[in-house]
Amino acid sequence: MSDIVIDTHNISRVYNPTTIPIYAIRNVHLHIKRGEFTALVGPSGSGKTTLLNLIGGLDKPDEGQIFINGTDITTLSPGKLIDFRLHNIGFVFQSFNLIPVLTARENAEFIMLLQGKSKAERGTRMKQLFNQIDLEDKMDSRPGELSGGQQQRVAVARALASKPQFVLADEPTANLDSKSASNLLDIMDKLNREENITFLFSTHDQRVIDRARRVITLVDGQVATDTNVIDTSAPH
Amino acid sequence: MAWRNIWRNKTRSLVIMVSIALGMFAGVAVLALYEGMMVSRIRTVIDEETGHIQIHHPKFSEESETKYTIGNSRDLIQKIKTIPEITLINQRQLVNGMLSTPTGTAGVQIIGVDTLTEYDFSSLKQKIREGNGLVPDKHHQAIIGMKLAAKMKLRIGSKLVLMFNDTTNDLVTAAFRVSAIYRSTNAPLDERLIYVSRDELGELIGLAGQCHQLGIKLRDDKDVEAAARKLKSMLPGLKVQTWKDISPETEFMVRTVDTYSYIIMIIIMTALAFGILNTMLMAIMERTREIGMIAALGTSRKRIFLLVLLETAFLTLAGAPAGILAGWLTANYFHKTGLDLSGMGEEMMSNFGFRTLIYPEFPAEKLIPVLTIVVITAFLSSLLPAMKAIRMKPIDALRN
Ligand SMILES: Nc1ncnc2c1ncn2[C@@H]1O[C@H](COP(=O)(O)OP(=O)(O)OP(=O)(O)O)[C@@H](O)[C@H]1O
Ligand SMILES: [Mg+2]
Numbered sequence: 125m126s127d128i129v130i131d132t133h134n135i136s137r138v139y140n141p142t143t144i145p146i147y148a149i150r151n152v153h154l155h156i157k158r159g160e161f162t163a164l165v166g167p168s169g170s171g172k173t174t175l176l177n178l179i180g181g182l183d184k185p186d187e188g189q190i191f192i193n194g195t196d197i198t199t200l201s202p203g204k205l206i207d208f209r210l211h212n213i214g215f216v217f218q219s220f221n222l223i224p225v226l227t228a229r230e231n232a233e234f235i236m237l238l239q240g241k242s243k244a245e246r247g248t249r250m251k252q253l254f255n256q257i258d259l260e261d262k263m264d265s266r267p268g269e270l271s272g273g274q275q276q277r278v279a280v281a282r283a284l285a286s287k288p289q290f291v292l293a294d295e296p297t298a299n300l301d302s303k304s305a306s307n308l309l310d311i312m313d314k315l316n317r318e319e320n321i322t323f324l325f326s327t328h329d330q331r332v333i334d335r336a337r338r339v340i341t342l343v344d345g346q347v348a349t350d351t352n353v354i355d356t357s358a359p360h
Numbered sequence: 361m362a363w364r365n366i367w368r369n370k371t372r373s374l375v376i377m378v379s380i381a382l383g384m385f386a387g388v389a390v391l392a393l394y395e396g397m398m399v400s401r402i403r404t405v406i407d408e409e410t411g412h413i414q415i416h417h418p419k420f421s422e423e424s425e426t427k428y429t430i431g432n433s434r435d436l437i438q439k440i441k442t443i444p445e446i447t448l449i450n451q452r453q454l455v456n457g458m459l460s461t462p463t464g465t466a467g468v469q470i471i472g473v474d475t476l477t478e479y480d481f482s483s484l485k486q487k488i489r490e491g492n493g494l495v496p497d498k499h500h501q502a503i504i505g506m507k508l509a510a511k512m513k514l515r516i517g518s519k520l521v522l523m524f525n526d527t528t529n530d531l532v533t534a535a536f537r538v539s540a541i542y543r544s545t546n547a548p549l550d551e552r553l554i555y556v557s558r559d560e561l562g563e564l565i566g567l568a569g570q571c572h573q574l575g576i577k578l579r580d581d582k583d584v585e586a587a588a589r590k591l592k593s594m595l596p597g598l599k600v601q602t603w604k605d606i607s608p609e610t611e612f613m614v615r616t617v618d619t620y621s622y623i624i625m626i627i628i629m630t631a632l633a634f635g636i637l638n639t640m641l642m643a644i645m646e647r648t649r650e651i652g653m654i655a656a657l658g659t660s661r662k663r664i665f666l667l668v669l670l671e672t673a674f675l676t677l678a679g680a681p682a683g684i685l686a687g688w689l690t691a692n693y694f695h696k697t698g699l700d701l702s703g704m705g706e707e708m709m710s711n712f713g714f715r716t717l718i719y720p721e722f723p724a725e726k727l728i729p730v731l732t733i734v735v736i737t738a739f740l741s742s743l744l745p746a747m748k749a750i751r752m753k754p755i756d757a758l759r760n
Binding site: 177180182183203206207208209210211213215217221223224234235238282 | 650653654655656657658659660661663754755
C-alpha cells in the first residue's frame, strides 16, 4: 500500500450527461507506484488530459474514487482540495506555465511561498533545483527571456520545489523542438532515477514515449494497454 | 506579485492611476473652491454686513419700530469697551421707510451712521464707486446703492425724498441729495440700504443721541461666542446676537455646500469606480490562464482574491496622493493669487452675496473623509473583478 501513490478505483467522467453524453473516462483502474516513470498515450480525445486532471484533483469523477497516498481526494471539500494539491501534487502544464512578471527563481519559489517556507529553506532548495535543471545562470531571468525548453525546466523545478508525492505533466514537450524536448526528458529522467521522483506524463511524441519505463495507452477513455518497458537506456 | 502585475500593462495601469489622480484633483479642486467661497462669504458677512455681534432692543428685531432703541448709547459703549476682545463699536439708527423720486417709489431701509466708524465697520468707503460719501459740512446727504440708483434713475446730486415714521408714529418727510453711490457684493442689500448721517436722522425721528443697533467687531473670529456670552450677562435687558444668529442663511449655506461637495465627490468617484472596474476586469480576463494555473498549483481562493484587491489598492494609492498633491498645489497657488470667477457672471455671484474673486482654500479637514471615499471606491470596484478571478475553474482556464 505505502508504495502505491496513485490508486484510481473504477473512475468515470462523463461530459454533457444530459444531452449527448461523452464518456471521456470510463471505468479506469490504475495503480502507480512510487518511483515510476510513466507515459500516458493515446489518440487525441482519448481522455489523457481528463485523467490527469482527475488525478490532480482539478476535476471530480462522476463515479469511483481516487486515492492519493491513501487519501480519497474525491471526498475532499474544494478548500481542502486546493490545500491538498499544494502539498502533494506537482504540476507541469503544456504551456503558460510561468507567471511572466516573476523571475525564474520567483516562479519556482511560488509554491514554497504559498506553503510558508522560510527564506533560508527556499534559498537552499532553489540552488539545488536550478542546479538539477541546469539553469543556475538564469535564475533571475524573466520567463520572456527564456526559451520554451528552459521555461518547461523551470516549471519542473517549481513542481518539485514542494517535494510532492508525484509530478503530473500534460504534454510537457508539446510546444518544444526535439532537442529541448529530449533535454527536458533527460532532466526528468535524471530526477526520477536519482531522487526517485514519480512522474506521470501524457504525450503524443514517440521519442518521449520511448523514454518512459511504463506506457499506458488510453483508447476512448479506457485503458487499452499497460506495459512495463524493459529498461535499455540505463546510464552507467 | 500584485506590485509587479501593475507594470505588466503600463498604459493601462497609467490610465487608472491618472484617472484616480484626476478624480482626486477634481475633487480637491471643487472642495477648495467651495471652501474658498464659504470663507469669503463669511468674511463678507462679518466684514461688510453684520460685524461679529450686534445688540438691539429685544423687540426691535421683530417689530423694528423706531421707538425700540437701546437707550443711552454713550453709557452703554463705555461699559462694553471694557471687554478686551472688542476692537470696534459702531452705532446705527435704523428706520424703514419709503423713497420717492419722480420715477417712482421704493421701500428702503435708512441707516443713520457715524461716517468714520461705519467706514471701518462695514468697509463702506471701499464700496463707494462714485461720489465722496458723507462730507461733514454738507447737509442731508445720502449714500445709495448702485442697483437702487439704476432702478430709480438717480445720479450723484440727484434729489430724493424719504418718508418714515418718527418715535411717535408721525410721518416724517425729508429731502436728501445723493452724495455717493456704493456697490457691495450683496446685490439685494444694495437695492435696500441707504446711508445718511446719524445726527440728522436722529433729529428727524426725535431720537438724537440714541441708536437702534450697536455693531461690534472683535479681534478674532474665534472670540465670537465668548464675547457674546460676556455681553449677554452685562446687558440683560438687550438682545445680543452673533453673526450666525443674524445671518442663519450663511451658516445654513455653509452646511448645504458641505453636503453638496460630498455629493460631487461621490459622483466623481462613481465615474472612477466604473473605470477601475472595467480596467481590472480586462486585466483579469487577459490573465484567465495564469490565474487558472496558479489556482491549479494550489493557491487558495483567498490569496487570489487578495491579489486582485492589492493590485487595485496599489494603483489607487499611487494615483490618489498625486491627485491630492496637484490639488493642494493648485489650491495654494490660487489661494495666493485669487481666482476670478467673474466669468461665471458677476451678476449671479453678487445676487447670492459672493465676491467674484475667490481665494480657494485647501480643504485639509475634509481630506480624511475624501480619502476614505476613495479607498472605499477602489475597494468596491475591485470586488467584482476579484470575485470573477476566484470563480475561474482551473481546468477551464487551462484548456487550449
Ligand atoms: N469540458 C468538456 N466538455 C465536453 N467534452 C469535453 C470536455 N473536455 C473534454 N471533453 C471531451 O472529452 C474527451 C477527452 O478529452 P481529453 O482532452 O481528455 O483528451 P486528450 O486525450 O487529452 O486529447 P488530446 O490528445 O487532444 O489532448 C474528448 O472527446 C473531448 O472532446
Ligand atoms: Mg490533452
